[in-house]
Amino acid sequence: MDIPAASATQRAAILTMAEAEAALPVPGAAAPIANAQASASVQPPGRFAPPFTSIDPIRLFDRFYFAGTTAVGVFVVDTGDGLVLMDTGCSPTDAALVTADMKKLALDPSRIRLILISHEHFDHYGGLQYFKREVCPDAKVAMSLAGWNLLQTVPPEWLYLDPRPQSVDIYLTDGMRIGLGDTTFQAVSTPGHSPGCMSFIIPVTDGGETHMAGILGGGAAWPTQIETRMCQASIEYFRAFAAAARCDVGLTVHSQEATFSALRVRKPGEAHPLVIGTERFDTQFLQGYRDICRHVLDSGRMMPYPALTPRRTRHKVKGL
Numbered sequence: 001m002d003i004p005a006a007s008a009t010q011r012a013a014i015l016t017m018a019e020a021e022a023a024l025p026v027p028g029a030a031a032p033i034a035n036a037q038a039s040a041s042v043q044p045p046g047r048f049a050p051p052f053t054s055i056d057p058i059r060l061f062d063r064f065y066f067a068g069t070t071a072v073g074v075f076v077v078d079t080g081d082g083l084v085l086m087d088t089g090c091s092p093t094d095a096a097l098v099t100a101d102m103k104k105l106a107l108d109p110s111r112i113r114l115i116l117i118s119h120e121h122f123d124h125y126g127g128l129q130y131f132k133r134e135v136c137p138d139a140k141v142a143m144s145l146a147g148w149n150l151l152q153t154v155p156p157e158w159l160y161l162d163p164r165p166q167s168v169d170i171y172l173t174d175g176m177r178i179g180l181g182d183t184t185f186q187a188v189s190t191p192g193h194s195p196g197c198m199s200f201i202i203p204v205t206d207g208g209e210t211h212m213a214g215i216l217g218g219g220a221a222w223p224t225q226i227e228t229r230m231c232q233a234s235i236e237y238f239r240a241f242a243a244a245a246r247c248d249v250g251l252t253v254h255s256q257e258a259t260f261s262a263l264r265v266r267k268p269g270e271a272h273p274l275v276i277g278t279e280r281f282d283t284q285f286l287q288g289y290r291d292i293c294r295h296v297l298d299s300g301r302m303m304p305y306p307a308l309t310p311r312r313t314r315h316k317v318k319g320l
């Protein structure tokens, strides 16, 4: 299959955090809605109701770690000039767990300088305010403008909003590359799973050998055909970026304990279970997400949003 040529955004300059902060003026940003407006009785969606079972934190690559629960968690990257978190867990409880886990991994949580939020679902931003309040008040927060706006404009009862972000320092844009320490983080816009969903490409090393990790921000298909088809399009869009970067490690922003457990018992000299090669990144890793979308469309069974969409907002439109 032909891979599209690298686009201009793929060759985007590497920005410092300060440059990234200044990169996008924010006239389009919705004003933050205070957390207090979210009803205390609003419950998170059933299937993802925390608390989840914690898993042992793990060093996945030389300076790339995962801490969290069986459902979701946080990637931690040690850039040599501070730590970067990718997502924050579901809740303050999760964030406290991750903070304790980081210490077990000999990572100092006060060194966190940047928190990347992959997308505007509570299981990814829910721990953010705990980190900002209790752990790393000076850390910069980055997410997409679309994600921020969605969280600040939807009615409180629609989503599990209580811990929603109250400020963002960097609005991630498609193809944006941010350099910190010796690591460059590239964001890729992959809407569908949510409107503001971002995926990431970052280098990792295993025993000093460099690999490229492609981290899909959200692969599962959501309720409507249009969202599912948008997921399909975003998978192919991300594939083009991943191919240009030669990604050979496929990750999502959720736990992958089945794969992590193989790494936990890896013996010296054995292959790294997360390094699948550039071809299998496409034919195996991304294909899994293509299959999910295909199944959803073929079956006609969209995943419902029962806990997210109040009954009173549903209505039938004649002729559709």
Ligand SMILES: [Zn+2]
Pocket (backbone or CB within 6 Å): 119, 121, 193, 194, 218
């Ligand atoms: Zn999600």
